[in-house]
Amino acid sequence: MTRTSPADPAAGQDLPSTVGGVAGAPTAARAAALVARVTGGADAAPVRMLAPFTGQPVTSLPQADDGEVRAAFAAAREAQREWSATSVAQRQRFLVRLHDLLLDRQAEVLDLVQVEAGKARIDAFDEVSATALVAAFYGKHSAKILSPRRQAGVIPALTKAGELRHPKGVVGIISPWNYPLALTAMDVFPALAAGNAVVQKPDNQTALSALWLQELAEEAGLPAGLWQIVLGRGSRIGDALVEECDYLCFTGSTPTGKDLASRISRRLTGYSLELGGKNPMIVLPDADVAKAATGAVTACFSSAGQLCVSVERIYVHESVREEFTRAFVARTEALKLGGALDYHAGMGSLTSESQLATVTAHVEDARAKGARVLTGGRARPDLGPLFYEPTVLTDVTPEMVPFADETFGPVVSIYGFTDVADAIERANDTPFGLNASVWTRNGRAGWEVGARLKAGTVNVNEGYAATFGTVGVPMGGMKESGAGRRNGAEGLLKYTEAQSIAIQRGLALRPPKPVPGSLWARLMSVSMKLLRRLPGR
Incomplete structure (x- = not known):
């Protein structure tokens, strides 16, 4: 449970002077002060946290x-x-x-x-x-x-x-x-x-x-x-x-x-x-291809794809597929990987060894079964233990793991389509329904396509940030992507119990003794018909 006693800076003295061996990181004493806010159980062994960038220790965490x-x-x-x-x-x-x-x-x-x-x-x-x-x-x-x-x-x-x-x-x-x-x-x-x-x-x-x-x-x-x-x-x-x-x-x-x-x-x-999610993006034939390609980089590779609303499937109309793919691959290859504490890198690393193993397994499964890797497709241990290149696949088929399973990493597959209804059907053909993205110059068309997608949030000419950042609208998943919503009024009201109170004056809601029940029922029926016509009811 949370401590309220002062922190003991000495608790982190067995760690490097900077956290996780990352230059410019907070001191180990600062990390220890934060950890001192929690206590552990007497029979629960502490867990050592490692920095993804370097694999070096960050701190030791007491376990409740x-x-x-x-x-x-x-x-x-x-x-x-x-x-x-x-x-x-x-x-x-x-x-x-x-x-x-x-x-x-x-x-x-x-x-x-x-x-x-x-x-x-x-x-x-x-x-x-x-x-x-x-x-x-x-x-x-x-x-x-x-x-x-x-x-x-x-x-x-x-x-x-x-x-x-x-x-x-x-x-x-x-x-x-x-x-x-x-x-x-x-x-x-x-x-x-x-x-x-x-x-x-x-x-x-x-x-x-x-x-x-x-x-x-x-x-x-x-x-x-x-x-x-x-x-x-x-x-x-x-x-x-x-x-x-x-x-x-x-x-x-x-x-x-x-x-x-x-x-x-x-x-x-x-x-x-x-x-979970297996979030689709649909690029309509009238989309601004350059903007869609730029937006797709953010939609797919923010936080190295480890975002529940990240895009993992892109459906592009055949009339612009080649142009989009060329632009998207070029922008992906221009994405700089790095682990410095500054704004120079466009993508960091994966967070854990298990995520690296999953991403590697998904890409290798697709490659072995005939998918083409247009860019990426390899780990980068020269940058750090958990770096993996942003990866774009094509020719991905249903027997390949990344076709339907959530990768939760920097991997996306491109598919073509000729009929918008078919693209919507394929986008919806998943047990998940968390987020979706639609790209078009026609806002009304984007809204109409979005309304047909079985996803809790849909972004038009954006990957996920438009709904993610609009806190006034609810966010959550359909189907196996969840239950309930966060954000908006729903995100607050879910933490409350509703209570109704009514005060009755004068007339009772059952017939008084002198009035026969049949007459009361007829009078109430006429009254209800009249009440229905009143404003606000």
Whole structure:
């Protein structure tokens, strides 16, 4: 659970003077100070985190056990009682302060995100900007979204009805390694704005970003103990998370999400899940090919393709396929790989050995079965242990692994089409439905195609950022890409319980004794027909 005692800088003295052996990175003492915000169980061995850029140690992470997690929930529940009694306006002011602190202090967290996730700095900044946008949105709109709602009563003037929103209690949040700052903010901030406490389990690989944001939140005025962070593997502490939370929010793989949904539903506890994707991009014949090719590079290779809304399939109309492919390959080959803490590189490395193994296996399977590698297709150990070139495939067929399976890396396949309806059908021919992209000069046509795609978010003339950055609209998946939504009003209201209250005056809703039931039923039937015509009903 989260510590509130001062950090011990000596805790990291066995590590290099700079974190992960990356020049310009935060000191090991700073990493140790963040790690000192959490405690571990007596029988849980610490886990050493390695920097993807170098393979060098970053820090040693204490691991919670079952008892630690349950204690974190107890502490959070105690803190939540007072927090839920504060006004939503007070909670909004905290988020506004946090927004400003984040932008003022972004350099440090940019370094942390790069060091622990292996991102290019421009991709790390995407996390900072997304976090700021979420804080700004809920810092401005939460009171309006959560305000009591008047509803038309069953009998005008005699029935006063309304809807209230109450916090769930303590929200359990399981966060992934790929977007450690942004996805923490997207889930934690609205939960806090709704009056809940939070117990978060970030992935071990990218725990420092979450701990840094938690520290900044407390500096912005969040009461200590309200946002608890526990570290550990799901196999060890997952039971406590599922059994103690009043609502569960999970981002990760589809199989794990299904298992968690099955387990928590037995408690009749709510949940939201963002799961896997195999996201398509459709390039219509009238698209601006140069812009589509440039946009595809970002859509496919941001964060080395380790983004749940990244594009892995591109369907291009045959009339522009050759031109698009040539332009896209050229722009992909111009993408600079690197691991420095600056803005010079366009793509960083993969985050873990398991991701490198998956990407390598997918590309080699396709190559062995006849796919053509137009560019990329190899690891780059000369740059670092987990670098892999951005890769463009063609002639990918259904028996090849990357045709339908999520790669979650810098690999994309190009397909041609002649009929738009066929492209839409092929784009939808997947168990997933998270994100999609459409490119056209005709905005109305793009909207109409987008409306026919079975995806929770669709971007026209953008890969993913238009919906990802528009915090006022909901984000989430259809089919096996998830359940529930984050962002927008839905992303806040899901953390609340709706309560209806109605006050009845005068006339009762059953016939008085002297009135026969048959007459009452006829009078009520006539009244309901008249009421239907009233505005607002």
